[in-house]
Amino acid sequence: MTPPKSKPPERDLSPEKTQAILEGAMQEFLERGFTAATMDRVASAAGVSKATVYSHFQDKEGLFAALIQQMVQKKFQSIFAPQNDQMLQEEPEVVLRRLATIALSVGTNDPQFLNFLRLIIGESGRFPQLAQAFVRNIEKTSFSMLRQYFSSCPKLKLRDPEATARVFIGALIHFMIVQEMLHGKDIIPMERDRLVDTLIELITSQAL
Structure with missing residues (x-):
């Protein structure tokens, strides 16, 4: 047959x-x-x-990478979308607060995103290329755009825009991982506004 x-x-x-x-x-x-x-x-x-x-x-890795690209673009690229150019002209304190609030909301209000991020981290030891695909997409949608803002904002004039962008995003990611992914809310509680206020103060105070 x-x-x-x-x-x-x-x-x-x-x-x-x-x-x-x-x-x-x-x-x-x-x-x-x-x-x-x-x-x-x-x-x-x-x-x-x-x-x-x-x-x-092509293969399972290509499909996973496509998922990463879609997830990151959907969640983070909209924060720095062209229609937000007018927002970037406001006072740095206002811009940074909005960016931080949107990023934290994106990262903490979507269980699927958190579970997918857990999967990427969990598989990163055996499949480092998957984690690297995530980092590359974050670089395109977040780091590079924020670095450009820090470099071009005349009211900030930061000593090291690239390092400052990493500090800003790193603090938000750490907050999301500890508070949401590792269930640390009750162990080391931290109000979101308190974190954002301190982060903004640290960044604006280093302006030349």
């Missing part, structure tokens, strides 16, 4: 099918981890052939 032929890959994926594949991949990776996840289950969840998934994302 001749086995049934597999469906050929779809050459052009609609945005809806692309999103369906990414959503299926997110569910699969979060449920099973990177190692145990399979492209077969991703394809089944998305309602496409496995060949289609492979033809558009």
